[in-house]
Amino acid sequence: MTDRELQHIITKARDAKHGGFGVLSTGEKLAVALVLNRPEWLADMRYTLAEAIERVGPEWLALIPEAARALEYEDEQADDRA
Incomplete structure (x- = not known):
């Protein structure tokens, strides 16, 4: 698990x-759907x-909660600026 992989998932x-x-890639799409809590995409x-x-694998799966929190924090910051 690296910061680079985390940033990759966050960016996607x-x-x-x-x-x-x-x-x-299919793996990226699945990871993104999990990060964004979009079961309809799955x-x-x-x-x-x-x-x-299973397809995402343990390394990326471990990054999904942190990626989701990072995006949620971004949204909160954008709301505060609006």
């Missing part, structure tokens, strides 16, 4: 949040939650 999730998946890709967790 941020981009997806504001414009959809774009060009992402369903659209025909993955169950359990399958997504």
Whole structure:
């Protein structure tokens, strides 16, 4: 687990949040859907939650809560500035 991997997931999730998946690998799409708590995206890709967790793997799975918190913090900061 590295800070670089965390930043990669955060960046992909941020981009997806504001414009959809774009060009992402299946693993990135699944990780983003988990970070953003978007089960409908998993369903659209025909993955169950359990399958997504397995596909993402333990290293990225461990980063998902921190990535989700980072994006939530960004949203809170943006709300405070508005």
